Amino acid sequence: MQDHKLEREMREVGEGNDNLKLSLVRDSTSDEESELVSLSLGISSTGKHEKNNRTEKIRENEDLKEGLSLGLDIRFDPSAIKNHSTESRCDGERKEEELRVIWPPSKVLKRTWDKSEASQHVEVKKARVCIRARCDTLTMNDGCQWRKYGQKMAKGNPCPRAYYRCTVSPSCPVKKQVQRCAEDMSILITTYEGTHNHPLPTSATTIAYTTSAAASMLQSPSLTTQLGLANSDTVPLISSSVPCNLNALNFTSSYHHLSKSPHLYFHTSSISTSNSHPTVTLDLATPQTSPHIGKFTPSLSFIPKYSSTNVDFSSSTFSPLQSSMLHSPCYGDYFNYGGLITPNRNHNGSLMNTGKQPFLGHLCQSNHISNHTISKQPLPDSIVAATKAITAAPKFQSAILAAALTAYAGNGVRENHERHRVQRMSFSAPSAPKRDSVIFQPSHASKSSFGSSSSKSNLFLDQ
DNA sequence: CGAGTTTGACCCGCGC
DNA sequence: GCGCGGGTCAAACTCG
Numbered sequence: 337m338q339d340h341k342l343e344r345e346m347r348e349v350g351e352g353n354d355n356l357k358l359s360l361v362r363d364s365t366s367d368e369e370s371e372l373v374s375l376s377l378g379i380s381s382t383g384k385h386e387k388n389n390r391t392e393k394i395r396e397n398e399d400l401k402e403g404l405s406l407g408l409d410i411r412f413d414p415s416a417i418k419n420h421s422t423e424s425r426c427d428g429e430r431k432e433e434e435l436r437v438i439w440p441p442s443k444v445l446k447r448t449w450d451k452s453e454a455s456q457h458v459e460v461k462k463a464r465v466c467i468r469a470r471c472d473t474l475t476m477n478d479g480c481q482w483r484k485y486g487q488k489m490a491k492g493n494p495c496p497r498a499y500y501r502c503t504v505s506p507s508c509p510v511k512k513q514v515q516r517c518a519e520d521m522s523i524l525i526t527t528y529e530g531t532h533n534h535p536l537p538t539s540a541t542t543i544a545y546t547t548s549a550a551a552s553m554l555q556s557p558s559l560t561t562q563l564g565l566a567n568s569d570t571v572p573l574i575s576s577s578v579p580c581n582l583n584a585l586n587f588t589s590s591y592h593h594l595s596k597s598p599h600l601y602f603h604t605s606s607i608s609t610s611n612s613h614p615t616v617t618l619d620l621a622t623p624q625t626s627p628h629i630g631k632f633t634p635s636l637s638f639i640p641k642y643s644s645t646n647v648d649f650s651s652s653t654f655s656p657l658q659s660s661m662l663h664s665p666c667y668g669d670y671f672n673y674g675g676l677i678t679p680n681r682n683h684n685g686s687l688m689n690t691g692k693q694p695f696l697g698h699l700c701q702s703n704h705i706s707n708h709t710i711s712k713q714p715l716p717d718s719i720v721a722a723t724k725a726i727t728a729a730p731k732f733q734s735a736i737l738a739a740a741l742t743a744y745a746g747n748g749v750r751e752n753h754e755r756h757r758v759q760r761m762s763f764s765a766p767s768a769p770k771r772d773s774v775i776f777q778p779s780h781a782s783k784s785s786f787g788s789s790s791s792k793s794n795l796f797l798d799q
Numbered sequence: 800c801g802a803g804t805t806t807g808a809c810c811c812g813c814g815c
Numbered sequence: 816g817c818g819c820g821g822g823t824c825a826a827a828c829t830c831g
Contacts, residue, residue, distance in 0.1 A: 483804085486824080487805070487826095490820085499822070
């Protein structure tokens, strides 16, 4: 019930802005299946803690009644959206503020780095989300600000593991580990742990949403039972094909009537509970053939709200993730489909480049991406430049990542979507010679794609 | 000079 | 109990 309300309000938010079309649709069946979603923390993979988990599950289900609850003790506050829908929808800053996800801590935290307090967060510490993605930079730009506090050589990997803390708030306990994959140095393995206890920029919430959603899946006893995680195995979700109804991951944009399948298939992800930290791994770097769509799976489905033959993002229905991602002040600067590409700036007006990647100076000048340019007039120079701008954007990688993660959730409903007019944004398989390529591939009516790499960027247009 | 990074030392949990 | 490895601390260093 509340989900439907949220859905309606989210859509209203989108319709209030010409460039923002939201479509958060909860399937009518999801009310039933939401019972299967447990957001309990500190899930144990073994049966001996099952009793505790059950207690936690009951507690968490009670929490669910109060609002959408994400894993890792994250609370999604629908009231913020409600407020948004009832107030001004034109004020960009206000929208940004209101669309920020407030993640209140389970308790007010002082700096949790000291050991005495760290012990109080053992449970929170247990759930981790590991993201494997091809990335040429030192770290993925996920929208958050991080401070490196350590580096260590890990056994069996020639590449050092770096430790970062979130510095958005001095009391934020969130940490991440970054390490290159030993087998493939182009793959960056980022492991997130903990819960932000402060408002996040929208661009950061994309990752936070998805990782926490994945964590919530990990923490679902029902799911773990289905997957046989009680045996402390790593379970490839691609082979399990277990329907995963994730409240948090169910942000896949769709029309209500299309959203009949609440099933999510994580084709290249896995859950591991073999160590002290139950970890869900979202593998965005491994190409795999999906039984559902027959090609590399990370693809993002869009349903054009209006008949669209262009790559018109503003007229497509995005999930909240996608919308916030693409229309946030951060992305908006780069992803301003009809506007000037300028570097991101943080709240203080200073340049945001948390990943330390150098901005491409020329890209900060007068490169434009317009709907018209993208969809109608292939202009190689400007397009290439624009593509570079997009891919050089400090937040873009997180956009890609979030979109890809969202895409996982979207795969389950794709089959339905494709009976209709579906625009699809897909992320190319790394089998391509160039890495980090991104393909926006609207199906049927139109097709266009961005491609980029560390060495060269290309934009392919195919009307 | 302040903020962020580097890096060796230290702590702690776990397996043997 | 011991050793190993992961994780963290904090002084030194770098950079803007």
